[in-house]
Amino acid sequence: MAAFDCLSYIYNMKVIYTAFVLWLIAVSCVNDKSERAVITDSGLYEISKNEAGFQYFKMNPDTLSAHRESPHGSNVRIRFNNIAVSAMNDSISDIRGDRFPDGSLIVKEIYDFPGDDLNLLSIMYKSSNDPAAGAGWLWNEVGPNGEVIYPVARKGDGCTGCHSAPGNRDFIRTFSLH
Numbered sequence: 001m002a003a004f005d006c007l008s009y010i011y012n013m014k015v016i017y018t019a020f021v022l023w024l025i026a027v028s029c030v031n032d033k034s035e036r037a038v039i040t041d042s043g044l045y046e047i048s049k050n051e052a053g054f055q056y057f058k059m060n061p062d063t064l065s066a067h068r069e070s071p072h073g074s075n076v077r078i079r080f081n082n083i084a085v086s087a088m089n090d091s092i093s094d095i096r097g098d099r100f101p102d103g104s105l106i107v108k109e110i111y112d113f114p115g116d117d118l119n120l121l122s123i124m125y126k127s128s129n130d131p132a133a134g135a136g137w138l139w140n141e142v143g144p145n146g147e148v149i150y151p152v153a154r155k156g157d158g159c160t161g162c163h164s165a166p167g168n169r170d171f172i173r174t175f176s177l178h
């Protein structure tokens, strides 16, 4: 093989090798994205069950009497994680703009009576590109020990209709009702 042929052979192999590596990177990125999109019922329960890192609505941890339009039980406490709080006003009574950012988590604790044991957690988690999202949120309800009452897989069917009623802000009802 002449020296020139040999050089062009090496050059061609390099191009093919580089293209192969780039293809591998592209394929692994695509897979990575689809895996990241799904958050499970138990994953949501884990990040919702403890109060640490949350702020209560209006910075007040007292129970509120649920609004008459609420299906969730008679006494409630609503808390917001730090990502949700970053989009809210200083008194934690309303959202500043139009939308909560992805990663916002809003948890409603439901009780029969103020000071009673917890009955239920209703959860909204903002994940706008998630295939299980309904109106940009994941919707979930779990019992006090994490037992799934309403799974994320239902995509907010039965939740979004009521949460898009007049006065909602990014599907949050509390701001205009309490």
Ligand code: HEC
Binding pocket: 065, 066, 067, 068, 069, 070, 071, 072, 076, 078, 106, 107, 108, 122, 123, 124, 139, 140, 141, 150, 156, 158, 159, 160, 162, 163, 171, 172, 173, 174, 175, 177
């Ligand atoms: C019939 C109407 C209605 C339906 C259906 C409904 N909600 Fe609500 N939801 C409310 C109202 C009203 C509030 C305001 C707080 C209160 O008084 O309970 C609320 C509050 C919440 C909150 C606190 C944040 C906010 O929007 O104020 C979460 C979280 C929540 N609901 C989750 C759910 C989930 C999950 C479902 C479906 C499984 C659901 N809701 C179905 C009416 C409804």
